[in-house]
Amino acid sequence: MPPSARPVAAQVRRTAVALAAAGMLACDAATAGNGAPEPPIDLEARVVATGFDTVWELAWGPDGQLWVTERGGRISRVDPQSGSVTPVGQVAVTEIGEGGLMGLAFHPDFATDPWVYVAHTYSSAGGTRNRVVRMRYTGGALGPPEVVVADIPGSSIHNGSRLAIGPDRFLYVTTGDAADAAIAQNRDALAGKVLRLTLTGQPAPGNPFGTRVWSFGNRNPQGIAFAPGGTLYITEHGPSDNDEVNIVEPGRNYGWPNVHGRCDGDIGAAELSFCAANDVAEPIANWTPTIAPAGLAYYDHALIPSFRRSLLFATLKDATLHRLALSADGRTVASSERLLEREYGRLRAVLVAPDGSIYVGTSNRDGRGTPMPTDDRIIRVRPR
Ligand SMILES: [Ca+2]
Ligand SMILES: [Ca+2]
Incomplete structure (x- = not known):
């Protein structure tokens, strides 16, 4: 084994995650979410690239290269x-x-x-903002940015800003509350939402309010992924409690700041009345203490059969790659598993490559980590 490669401890655990369907928690290393026998997993993690400063996004390019954003502004292609x-x-x-x-x-x-679409923070006369721009990629370089959507409230915290193209060919953008919790409930504001846009940034046809808003009441969603059937999932950072994974549906209210996690009254009786009055969508999983979930990917590849129909997401605070095995309808969590546990520090991004390998990016130079000399790093996980 080369020095950069090490085995991945891959054991399904009973877990502290609060599952939407507690009855489905009875799952051990012998069964997957679909109840089929799981062969033993023998995975290997290998550092494939080093020397980045806060990997924020990993995306598999149409050119077969791994595209990487670093928070300071650089975009690179990495030969996998x-x-x-x-x-x-x-x-x-x-x-x-x-x-x-x-x-x-x-x-x-x-x-x-x-066109390559990116989300970034900028400064305007009105203060800190976020926007989505797109740049043409020709001759091995990106051209000047063209604004897709701008003037999304921003802040030094809670900027959301994960992007995905849906199976409907529209652009989905997660936005954070920009440290203004109440704005998440304002349907006319672009912050604390999931947006659904045409590829030039207009409100997509069929949006629930005739605006760019697709869902609201979101706090700081930093992960987004579509299942092959079109179900949309996000991760969300909670406050000091209740990180969430949600299924995003048009026009739904995800509760922030009146609801934390499930409609269970854990933050007071007012939560229950707000849920009842607003038909709040509850997460399919939530975590207290918090784990800081970030990049999200859907796994459905034969390379790791036991991972099929799973969500994979990176965590910053918990410094672990989480796997949630989903039920057959994708709407509940059947079991959970911890991978790369505390081995590489803060994890921000995760990607499933076309060959079924999993790539993870670290965020140890983001000001909250303890970077190794080779950080930040990109790690590949696949069967040995
Ligand atoms: Ca919520
Ligand atoms: Ca609650």
């Missing part, structure tokens, strides 16, 4: 075999607190329309 890093652009961003260059997504017709 050699680990060589080729910068392709530098976005002018305001790197402040948790803000900077964040999510990235590709135009669904990249071969003919080579």
